Amino acid sequence: MDLTLSDEQQAVRRMTAEFTDREILPHAAAWDRAEQVDLRIVKKLADLGLFGVTIPEEHGGSGGDHLTYCLVLEELGRGDSSVRGIVSVSLGLVAKTILRRGTASQRSHWLPRLCSGEDLACFALTEPDTGSDAGNLATRATRVDGGWRIDGAKMFITNGTWASVALVFARTGGPGPKGVSAFLVPMPSEGLEVTEIHGKLGLRGQATAMLSFDDVFVPAANLLGEEGEGFKIAMAALAKGRMSLAAGCVGIIQGCLDAATGYATQREQFGKKIASFQLVQQLLADIAVEADAARLLTWRVADLIDRGQPFATESSTAKLYASEAAVRAANAALQVFGGYGYIDEYPVGKYLRDARVTTVYEGTSQIQKLIIGRALTGVSAFA
Incomplete structure (x- = not known):
């Protein structure tokens, strides 16, 4: 087992991180208040090739494997889950499905338009x-x-x-x-x-x-x-989509860790930085462990997909853990911030609100448990 990222993967991760820091994080709170992302972000994402990750170049994509795709969504999720969702739905749920199940005509018509950001799905x-x-x-x-x-x-x-x-x-x-x-x-x-x-x-x-x-x-x-075949197509799309959502949740957890650590090392109470308090360090440690665990579960799914192995149960596992962990991480980060975490001048309240829905859509946490339970027992609780 080798968890070392390739030079190309590291470059894409670094590029997306820099883009997120420059083009997303400074605007996330304003977009949240306005209930509207500035759609000029779509062209900027497309210009970096982020709508074409895993889509072959012959179809207008930028290529790359599913781990690279997860790295992209981690960084976008760290910046703003609303932006991450644009990519993971248009690319992850729809473009990838057209690539896998579409006719030659459907692929040639839609994939270049979706990968270029000219169209969204x-x-x-x-x-x-x-x-x-x-x-x-x-x-x-x-x-x-x-x-x-x-x-x-x-x-x-x-x-x-x-x-x-x-x-x-x-x-x-x-x-x-x-x-x-x-x-x-x-x-x-x-x-x-x-x-x-x-x-x-x-x-x-x-x-x-x-x-x-x-x-x-x-x-x-x-x-x-x-x-x-529609239901089968939908379930196959959602199996990969749950990996996408898990990756976005890893980004939320990482964002919570970055924000809480930064705040704890600056904020003073009782005459010293709150980072020196044992219970604050416990909160930070809990978030850090959740980030690592969620990330590794998600990367396992990407590895299985890229090796052509079954991955649906592992995808449900990653989605279940990462979404629930994102809620826990945001709660812990808000606790570090205290009262300041409750106002939108700081990011952790938004992380908490965005994280909460991830336990609901693309299959609730309860549905993921039934999927995992069916895999363990061979008995379906849906019947």
Whole structure:
């Protein structure tokens, strides 16, 4: 086992870290207050090739392996999870799925546009009445001459108001997972209404939307994969997506550690730096251990993917641990800051709010435990 990063991986990590320090961290609080990331960040991310990591150059990507991808998301997550989410959804959930399951025409049309940042994508699976129970989604696609017509609604869709294409999952057959298919739906489309969701606890700078489909026509060529494979496509995308989210959570933990350590070595109480207090050092040590553990679990998933090995259970493990650890780390960091941690002049309150939703989306912590439990016992608790 060799955990040494290659020269290329170290260079990408350093480049992304410098970009985060320069272009994201100074603006994160303002974007959070405004509930709007400055979309000029998209072109800047694209100019560095960050929307194309793991996508081959022949498709407009910048290449690289999945560990490099995790390093990128760690740094972006350290800066602002709202920015990290733009990349991990458009690239991680959608572009990678098009690469894996798309036709030659779909790949040639969408991948260069997504890798260049010219277009963004969203992943439309969750519905108002079906979150964890994605196999029973209600949005329906009906076959018509030349394609399909989609009716229904999707909820909590990241990049929903910014995207030029939505990867939409809709029922084309009978009940259950085998009746679901996947479609690439251009945005805007006639009959598709997009409503932005405001007032979120965290990820406030990120565009989160409800998508309403009213007889939206999709050409037959926009079916992704075979009819009836949509649920399988969605679950494969989420298995990798959980690694992405875990990497972003590692970034949150690292950000908490950097902020709390910096504050503790400057803040004085009782005539000395609070870093000299044993219980403050305990809080910092706990965050540091969480960072290492979450990072290594996440890197294991990347290694398995790059070696072509099964990784779904390990991805759930990393997502479960890293998301819960991010909440613990942010709580500990806020404790180090005391009352100052409770105002948004300092970053740890935002880290806590952003971390909290990571235990919910792309599969709740409880769902991850059921996935891990099924792998251990061979018995499904979903049935």
